[in-house]
Amino acid sequence: NDSDEDDQAGKRKRIDRDLAKSEREASDTDDDGTDNKAPKGGNGGSAEELEELLDKEEKKKVHRGQTGMWAKQARELMKYRDEHGHCNVLQRDGSLGWWVDRQRQSYKKLNAGIKSQMTPERVKILTLMGFEWDASHMVGGKKNDEVWMEQLEKLKHYKEEHGDCLVPQRYESNQQLGKWVRDQRTQYRLMQLGKPSQMNDERVQQLKAVDFVWQSRRGPRH
Numbered sequence: 217n218d219s220d221e222d223d224q225a226g227k228r229k230r231i232d233r234d235l236a237k238s239e240r241e242a243s244d245t246d247d248d249g250t251d252n253k254a255p256k257g258g259n260g261g262s263a264e265e266l267e268e269l270l271d272k273e274e275k276k277k278v279h280r281g282q283t284g285m286w287a288k289q290a291r292e293l294m295k296y297r298d299e300h301g302h303c304n305v306l307q308r309d310g311s312l313g314w315w316v317d318r319q320r321q322s323y324k325k326l327n328a329g330i331k332s333q334m335t336p337e338r339v340k341i342l343t344l345m346g347f348e349w350d351a352s353h354m355v356g357g358k359k360n361d362e363v364w365m366e367q368l369e370k371l372k373h374y375k376e377e378h379g380d381c382l383v384p385q386r387y388e389s390n391q392q393l394g395k396w397v398r399d400q401r402t403q404y405r406l407m408q409l410g411k412p413s414q415m416n417d418e419r420v421q422q423l424k425a426v427d428f429v430w431q432s433r434r435g436p437r438h
Contacts, residue, residue, distance in 0.1 A: 325417070
């Protein structure tokens with residue numbers, strides 16, 4: 217009768233609605249259950265906004281007619297973040313680690329009003345990724361700074377004893393200090409050439425404060 221047909225039609229509609237709902241929910245998740253609607257950018261930023269900013273960055277021209285070099289590295293960092301869950305690439309991990317360190321140094325310059333390759337747009341891109349601008353709390357970065365400061369203190373003691381910072385490479389009393397001094401000169405040259413370097417403006421100022429000699433040919437000292 218008509219009532220039975222109406223009941224069957226109602227059931228079919230409910231089944232169709234349930235199937236459609238299930239299909240929508242399935243499309244919003246990956247096979248592993250990951251929610252595709254969740255934004256992948258850090259600090260609440262959407263993936264769409266991040267992609268739009270990166271597209272604009274890729275179209276910017278830099279010296280020698282090259283375009284998108286910064287954005288290319290930023291995309292490499294995104295891949296690293298998606299794989300490891302963070303953006304804290306260490307310098308020992310290769311060129312990407314050096315690039316990450318340079319972004320932090322450039323950010324410090326920008327905040328200090330010093331000419332820098334960092335721009336507000338790049339700051340926003342990295343922030344959306346979840347980039348950590350202050351990495352001093354990380355074990356690797358903190359240890360590196362502590363070791364550097366320890367060597368600087370030893371250099372100060374050397375100057376008090378000898379009157380200068382001309383530590384020979386093969387300084388018999390402390391060969392490690394001699395190698396460290398040589399390494400500071402090397403890192404400083406790399407920094408001047410715009411190449412990856414462990415030297416930064418803060419360290420340069422600390423070395424200048426003790427009258428560090430950036431070039432030296434002094435012979436052995438015992």
